[in-house]
Amino acid sequence: MSSTTVAPGTKKAAAKPASMAQALQRALRDAMAEDPTVHVMGEDVGALGGVFRITDGLVKEFGEDRCTDTPLAEAGILGAAVGMAMYGLRPVVEMQFDAFAYPAFEQLASHVAKMRNRTRGALPMPLTIRIPYGGGIGGVEHHSDSSEAYYMATPGLHVVTPATVEDAYGMLREAIASDDPVVFLEPKRLYWSKADWSPDTPAAVAPIGKAVVRRPGRSATLITYGPSLPVCLEAAEAATAEGWDLEVVDLRSLVPFDDETVAASVRRTGRAVVVHESAGFGGPGGEIAARITERCFHHLEAPVLRVAGLDVPYPPPMLERHHLPGVDRVLDAVARLQWED
Amino acid sequence: MTIQEMPGSTAYRPSPPPAWQPRTDPAPLLPDSSPYRVLGTEAAAGADPALLRRLYAELVRGRRYNAQATALTRQGRLAVYPSSTGQEACEVAAAMVLQEQDWLFPSYRDTLAVVARGLDPVQALTLLRGDWHTGYDPRESRIAPLCTPLATQLPHAVGLAHAARLKGDDVVALAMVGDGGTSEGDFHEALNFAAVWQAPVVFLVQNNGFAISVPLAKQTAAPSLAHKAVGYGMPGRLVDGNDAVAMHEVLSEAVERARRGGGPTLVEAITYRMEAHTNADDATRYRGDAEVDAWRDHDPITLLERELTTRGLLDEDGIRQAKEAAETMAADLRERMNADPVLDPMDLFTHVYAERTAQLREQESQLRAELEAEASVESGDGR
Numbered sequence: 189m190s191s192t193t194v195a196p197g198t199k200k201a202a203a204k205p206a207s208m209a210q211a212l213q214r215a216l217r218d219a220m221a222e223d224p225t226v227h228v229m230g231e232d233v234g235a236l237g238g239v240f241r242i243t244d245g246l247v248k249e250f251g252e253d254r255c256t257d258t259p260l261a262e263a264g265i266l267g268a269a270v271g272m273a274m275y276g277l278r279p280v281v282e283m284q285f286d287a288f289a290y291p292a293f294e295q296l297a298s299h300v301a302k303m304r305n306r307t308r309g310a311l312p313m314p315l316t317i318r319i320p321y322g323g324g325i326g327g328v329e330h331h332s333d334s335s336e337a338y339y340m341a342t343p344g345l346h347v348v349t350p351a352t353v354e355d356a357y358g359m360l361r362e363a364i365a366s367d368d369p370v371v372f373l374e375p376k377r378l379y380w381s382k383a384d385w386s387p388d389t390p391a392a393v394a395p396i397g398k399a400v401v402r403r404p405g406r407s408a409t410l411i412t413y414g415p416s417l418p419v420c421l422e423a424a425e426a427a428t429a430e431g432w433d434l435e436v437v438d439l440r441s442l443v444p445f446d447d448e449t450v451a452a453s454v455r456r457t458g459r460a461v462v463v464h465e466s467a468g469f470g471g472p473g474g475e476i477a478a479r480i481t482e483r484c485f486h487h488l489e490a491p492v493l494r495v496a497g498l499d500v501p502y503p504p505p506m507l508e509r510h511h512l513p514g515v516d517r518v519l520d521a522v523a524r525l526q527w528e529d
Numbered sequence: 530m531t532i533q534e535m536p537g538s539t540a541y542r543p544s545p546p547p548a549w550q551p552r553t554d555p556a557p558l559l560p561d562s563s564p565y566r567v568l569g570t571e572a573a574a575g576a577d578p579a580l581l582r583r584l585y586a587e588l589v590r591g592r593r594y595n596a597q598a599t600a601l602t603r604q605g606r607l608a609v610y611p612s613s614t615g616q617e618a619c620e621v622a623a624a625m626v627l628q629e630q631d632w633l634f635p636s637y638r639d640t641l642a643v644v645a646r647g648l649d650p651v652q653a654l655t656l657l658r659g660d661w662h663t664g665y666d667p668r669e670s671r672i673a674p675l676c677t678p679l680a681t682q683l684p685h686a687v688g689l690a691h692a693a694r695l696k697g698d699d700v701v702a703l704a705m706v707g708d709g710g711t712s713e714g715d716f717h718e719a720l721n722f723a724a725v726w727q728a729p730v731v732f733l734v735q736n737n738g739f740a741i742s743v744p745l746a747k748q749t750a751a752p753s754l755a756h757k758a759v760g761y762g763m764p765g766r767l768v769d770g771n772d773a774v775a776m777h778e779v780l781s782e783a784v785e786r787a788r789r790g791g792g793p794t795l796v797e798a799i800t801y802r803m804e805a806h807t808n809a810d811d812a813t814r815y816r817g818d819a820e821v822d823a824w825r826d827h828d829p830i831t832l833l834e835r836e837l838t839t840r841g842l843l844d845e846d847g848i849r850q851a852k853e854a855a856e857t858m859a860a861d862l863r864e865r866m867n868a869d870p871v872l873d874p875m876d877l878f879t880h881v882y883a884e885r886t887a888q889l890r891e892q893e894s895q896l897r898a899e900l901e902a903e904a905s906v907e908s909g910d911g912r
């Protein structure tokens with residue numbers, strides 16, 4: 189779908205600093221204006237505008253039937269959205285926080301992911317499930333989980349996560365327009381990250397399913413997504429001091445996975461580090477490393493390394509900096525890529 | 530001396546806490562104290578003879594369908610069959626009260642309701658035969674896929690009914706669940722959503738006494754399952770689930786109420802699962818013959834037959850005709866289920882997503898190569 193559509197009746201504004209949160213809000217607003225079957229639903233999405241204000245103003249513009257404060261019950265929210273999709277609506281569900289999406293997991297795994305398949309295509313699930321995820325905002329427990337591995341392991345779902353303001357808008361528009369269910373993971377610590385962005389002429393972005401090289405380089409590839417992209421870009425800058433020219437790949441989409449872009453980059457550089465906040469054991473990095481090894485074995489100068497969150501329950505705010513992959517840990521991993529041989 | 534009596538004090542009147550509002554009056558929502566009956570009561574005389582005859586024909590056909598499906602498990606033609614023998618009145622009434630545009634949300638035990646709604650039994654049994662998960666187009670038949678994860682179909686019914694109402698369409702959703710399923714969180718969430726949204730939904734709980742082996746007493750301490758409705762602010766109805774006429778009446782009322790914008794209803798039908806949970810279950814481990822025999826005297830077909838013959842609406846000839854029609858259905862089902870379904874393993878990849886991902890395309894070629902290798906071995910020109 190085109191992500192450059194301008195909603196009718198909006199006045200043109202030049203590019204100026206906008207946050208990811210604003211871009212997401214605008215994507216919802218434009219999708220609702222364009223398609224009357226788009227319904228936003230969740231906890232506190234109405235008058236409050238969501239705890240992160242992503243649904244700000246929607247109830248005022250579209251009314252309570254289109255932007256609905258539901259009872260507080262995640263399985264019920266997603267289950268009702270399934271029924272609404274069965275009737276031809278295009279629900280966009282907001283889960284308030286990563287860890288509070290777990291009650292909806294049965295609906296997600298047993299119905300959302302499988303409905304198209306079990307009905308031989310008769311009942312597609314054009315649902316978007318928005319989930320603020322990840323840490324780094326000083327949240328107390330249950331507010332900082334990186335739950336992407338659970339969703340990735342569930343065939344039938346698309347799992348995507350933007351890391352830039354442009355992608356936040358473009359990818360959310362595409363997710364809502366998709367006839368497949370999309371788990372849309374919003375890196376909450378990037379909600380307030382800013383870029384020059386024009387809501388009326390939003391830049392076209394790569395489609396879901398495509399990874400993007402955010403920084404070209406020749407020495408090694410950092411493969412990352414969502415909240416860890418800025419960390420990797422910072423690490424790449426710092427690495428120049430050591431004489432390393434690092435390439436940074438932003439996956440954007442975990443499912444479908446862009447093997448092509450990732451493998452092409454690693455074949456070029458011969459070295460790879462996967463970086464994410466999610467726990468390392470059983471995390472996305474293991475899958476990604478395996479895929480790289482399967483495709484690039486003869487190009488590799490060193491084993492594919494992972495920099496991930498610790499294998500511990502998400503730490504309390506005062507300890508979270510020890511858990512999150514930071515620049516130093518990324519650089520340490522790069523240093524271990526067998527340069528001396 | 531109370532405050533009010535204190536000389537010089539301003540009069541104190543107890544007032545409710547500021548946020549408190551009077552809510553729904555629970556009295557009209559309460560179910561009857563015993564299961565509602567029509568057959569064998571004076572009310573039966575008022576029942577429409579044409580309806581009685583139709584119910585009878587459907588019950589007889591339903592009983593035969595259950596027997597045939599169970600037989601098909603023994604012949605290896607069905608992977609599994611959860612029988613609704615003894616529960617036919619619920620199954621048949623659920624289908625009959627719906628109009629063309631309404632939706633039925635069945636569980637795994639409700640293929641009879643699906644068939645009674647008019648769907649080809651072979652399509653209804655696809656899931657249990659094992660050739661695919663759903664054997665029909667839900668939008669065409671307005672029958673949701675048979676649902677196995679307990680109670681998870683209930684919020685779907687609410688969402689669909691809600692969507693239809695927002696669109697201004699005249700659609701009621703009837704969702705079926707078992708007594709065990711009422712303990713699930715999705716049961717609670719669905720009923721709560723339905724009541725808050727005043728969605729046009731009817732929840733039919735078939736209380737057949739067991740969730741596999743676990744009796745109702747271990748499932749709930751509620752006065753009845755129908756009483757749970759009151760907590761959500763919707764009416765609860767308690768009905769004799771083996772009285773086809775009572776079932777038809779209560780469900781019709783609930784459906785009409787929903788259609789008029791009156792919101793959801795919870796109906797608890799008291800019935801009994803005469804067979805084991807499925808053909809793979811051994812019911813002797815958790816219940817005795819005496820209990821089963823007691824229910825044999827309360828059989829839905831017998832109850833209706835008694836009424837019909839007493840009123841002179843059914844004779845030997847009529848009984849024979851109903852049986853013959855059921856036999857014809859069974860013979861046709863048997864014959865068609867005895868053919869091996871033609872399956873294409875490549876279908877595995879067709880409907881995972883709207884478009885195959887690169888990974889699925891890769892796995893598809895791998896499977897195709899395996900199949901070609903298999904075929905060449907079978908045809909003898911393999912290495």
Ligand SMILES: Cc1ncc(C[n+]2csc(CCOP(=O)(O)OP(=O)(O)O)c2C)c(N)n1
Binds near residue numbers: 711740806
């Ligand atoms: C969520 C879930 N848990 C467990 C099961 C396994 N299971 C299948 S049927 C059943 C008993 C259900 O009893 P009830 O709801 O009374 O329905 P009935 O089988 O009696 O029609 C169980 C435990 C399941 N299908 N789904």
Ligand SMILES: [Mg+2]
Binds near residue numbers: 709735
């Ligand atoms: Mg039961």
